[in-house]
Amino acid sequence: MHCKPFYHRKNHNRWKVFVLATAITGLFLPAATAQKDQLLVVNAAQIKASVAPTMWGLFFEDINMGADGGIYAELVKNRSFEFSKPMMGWKVLGFLRVSLHNNAKGSLGLANEGFRGMGIKQGVGYDFSVLYRQPAPGIKLHIELVDESGNNIGGTTVTTTAGTDWKKTTATFKATATAQKAKLNIWLEGNGSIDMDMVSLFPQDTWKGRPGGMRADMIQLLADMKPGFLRFPGGCIVEGFDLSQRYRWKNTIGPIEERQLVINRWNFEFAHRPAPDYFQTFGLGFFEYFQLAEDIGAEPLPILNAGMACQFNTAELVPLEDLGSYVQDALDLVEFANGDSTTRWGRERVKMGHPDPFNLKYLG
Numbered sequence: 001m002h003c004k005p006f007y008h009r010k011n012h013n014r015w016k017v018f019v020l021a022t023a024i025t026g027l028f029l030p031a032a033t034a035q036k037d038q039l040l041v042v043n044a045a046q047i048k049a050s051v052a053p054t055m056w057g058l059f060f061e062d063i064n065m066g067a068d069g070g071i072y073a074e075l076v077k078n079r080s081f082e083f084s085k086p087m088m089g090w091k092v093l094g095f096l097r098v099s100l101h102n103n104a105k106g107s108l109g110l111a112n113e114g115f116r117g118m119g120i121k122q123g124v125g126y127d128f129s130v131l132y133r134q135p136a137p138g139i140k141l142h143i144e145l146v147d148e149s150g151n152n153i154g155g156t157t158v159t160t161t162a163g164t165d166w167k168k169t170t171a172t173f174k175a176t177a178t179a180q181k182a183k184l185n186i187w188l189e190g191n192g193s194i195d196m197d198m199v200s201l202f203p204q205d206t207w208k209g210r211p212g213g214m215r216a217d218m219i220q221l222l223a224d225m226k227p228g229f230l231r232f233p234g235g236c237i238v239e240g241f242d243l244s245q246r247y248r249w250k251n252t253i254g255p256i257e258e259r260q261l262v263i264n265r266w267n268f269e270f271a272h273r274p275a276p277d278y279f280q281t282f283g284l285g286f287f288e289y290f291q292l293a294e295d296i297g298a299e300p301l302p303i304l305n306a307g308m309a310c311q312f313n314t315a316e317l318v319p320l321e322d323l324g325s326y327v328q329d330a331l332d333l334v335e336f337a338n339g340d341s342t343t344r345w346g347r348e349r350v351k352m353g354h355p356d357p358f359n360l361k362y363l364g
Helices: 009-027 216-224 286-295 324-338 344-351
Strands: 057-059 090-094 100-103 108-112 118-120 125-134 139-146 152-159 163-174 179-192 195-203 229-232 299-302
Touching: 125 139, 125 152, 152 163, 163 195, 216 286, 229 286, 286 299, 286 324, 299 324, 324 344
Parallel strands: 057 229, 229 299
Antiparallel strands: 090 108, 100 179, 108 179, 118 179, 125 163, 125 195, 139 152, 139 179
16 A cells, blocks of 8 residues: 655645644534543552562752752851852851950851751751860850841850860750741850861751751652662762862762862852852762662662763863773772772771661662
8 A cells, every 4th residue: 555645745735725724614613522531540559560669769969959958957058168268158247356355255256147048946956066276275155046037046155175186066955946047156255266167057856866967857758759779969960060070979978077078060050040159068978878878778879970071061071091090989989888898998988887888789
């Protein structure tokens, strides 16, 4: 059988007339000829075919503050003063001097705005911590949360000790009210000088109650989806604007204060929506991603850079002869996830508190 196309050049005009006539005629068709609604009945209890659990999963990328300011529960922005502008996220309260002389509580301090404000819940405990160095004794830190109107909704006082080495001090307090956009004030009282780093504030009601962990409410939503896999830490964010800003997993493990932050790939992507304060501090790093996948019953699917920056930006490529370090990073990641304590990278995982392997099966 030979079938001729319905439309060709010879009947071009006739085709247009036919379509027009059909359209006009359709306007006057009786309602009875309209297509009837169809009812479909699905029996969810009857399994017709099996689906591999890894056909359904989650893809996480730090976009729109999905990590810092998102599932990572840290409330302080730029806690280590390492953003491109060291005081980004901070505001000086009063007049700042290097040395304090008979300074009274309430006249000098710092305020942190959090990630577009701090969400605070009444009755929840909050853990404050700071690394500090104070050559001579004499300074107290008064910690307070204030709501949008400046009302105190919780706080405590931290006493410091003198010394040339960095020390860590912690304090805990409960919020007395709920606020959507609170901020943290640190008031200094006394005489002398003090250096501060890694200023941190975490809610205590984190996922599985882990100090310095993730938001329980948001992670529960992920767990409720029963994903077969968790792909992390993203796509373009792994490539970076250029290779110097690419995601390097080895910089995201180990002690929090030693992890090297980088500018977020989505910091400057949209001219109409600039986010100059968008960085990756890596409090949520590869260890935490593996742990999260394990917690929610998903196969971990880490994504690594293959020697290429984002094609929509610099599209920088690594020469073939220089790819060795990228390959080694992938091999080292397998060792970090699955190796025992006798291996270099497996030992790092054990030191971080996970003696059993993560049973990594897939790489991207």
